[in-house]
Amino acid sequence: MRILYLMTEPFGFGGVQSDMLALGKAYSARGHYVAVATSTGERVAELEATGTEFIELDMRFWSPWRLFRLARQLRQIIDSREINIVAPQSVRTTLICWAALRLLSFGRKRSREPIITTIHNIHNPVHFRYAGRLLETCSDFVIFESNYERDRLLKSGLSPARSEVVHSGIDLDRFQPSVPDNTLREQYKIDANHLVFGIVARFSEEKGHDHLLRAFKRLVPGAPHARLLLIGDGPLENDIRALVAELDLEPLVVFTGAQRNIPEHLSIIDVFVLASTRESFPLSAREAMA
Numbered sequence: 516m517r518i519l520y521l522m523t524e525p526f527g528f529g530g531v532q533s534d535m536l537a538l539g540k541a542y543s544a545r546g547h548y549v550a551v552a553t554s555t556g557e558r559v560a561e562l563e564a565t566g567t568e569f570i571e572l573d574m575r576f577w578s579p580w581r582l583f584r585l586a587r588q589l590r591q592i593i594d595s596r597e598i599n600i601v602a603p604q605s606v607r608t609t610l611i612c613w614a615a616l617r618l619l620s621f622g623r624k625r626s627r628e629p630i631i632t633t634i635h636n637i638h639n640p641v642h643f644r645y646a647g648r649l650l651e652t653c654s655d656f657v658i659f660e661s662n663y664e665r666d667r668l669l670k671s672g673l674s675p676a677r678s679e680v681v682h683s684g685i686d687l688d689r690f691q692p693s694v695p696d697n698t699l700r701e702q703y704k705i706d707a708n709h710l711v712f713g714i715v716a717r718f719s720e721e722k723g724h725d726h727l728l729r730a731f732k733r734l735v736p737g738a739p740h741a742r743l744l745l746i747g748d749g750p751l752e753n754d755i756r757a758l759v760a761e762l763d764l765e766p767l768v769v770f771t772g773a774q775r776n777i778p779e780h781l782s783i784i785d786v787f788v789l790a791s792t793r794e795s796f797p798l799s800a801r802e803a804m805a
Contacts, residue, residue, distance in 0.1 A: 516548070517596065517600070518548065518550070518598070519592070520535055521605075521608040522535070523607055524553065524554075526551065528773045532562075534635075535551050536561060544566075550598075551568070552574065552589070555569075570592060574608050585615075586614035586618075587615070590616070590619075593616070600629055601630050603632050604635065606649060610649065616630065630653065633658045633659075634658070634668065635795055636664060636793070643667070647670070647671030650673050657678040658680075659680045661682070661795045665679075695783050703769045709741070712743045713743070713780070714745060714746065715787075716799055719749050721792050721793050721794075722791050723792050724745065724751070728758055735764070742769065744784060745770050746771045748773045
């Protein structure tokens, strides 16, 4: 097979990116060609090390003209690399694939390469309103990470016969054995008697860091030995730091930044927490359970 994955997010830290790394490694090891098209990010070298080709292409669009240009570029990529499976990872990238292969010919025959979409989580309520009907029209088949997300889309126009749930897995060997990393304990000033809570999440609105901090504030009087690790980065980091100061939690909360060695960080956490206001089947929870 010759598979092309398409994403809208830069290839940095995140659940979709981690899934692409795992799939690229597995398919490449089986002799298949795999490519990922999106904008560049911190983990591109890690992706290429799996044998997967990275194609730098910003898949975001805000106008019909931009959609047309992306569709033309995508068609050139598909033809030049003889792609036979196109795998968009969102509603937007599905629309671009449909335009490139079904709607616009660009002087060529319209193609019948299957468009196999994977939906991880649709946050935008506007996108969700049209997602079911759009996927029904533009995708040959839709894979969901969770029953929750599939059930939502079935109510908005997607037929059951064109979709299935395939849960994303975890490489358990990365998390065994789970021995606490004393170097990290020293780095974050965590003593043996500390009860460590931790979250692995991007600092964005839907991850609910503000709810977590307010809950942690209520816990502290009864558990003064508690500590909270915030693992990740993101656009709301400064807001969360300000809230930590406002709640007078600075001595108890550790900002670690984005980390690659998640298994080692999980090994020093006693209680993993996830305070998201909406999720599908998050990578962080899967890794914590591993």
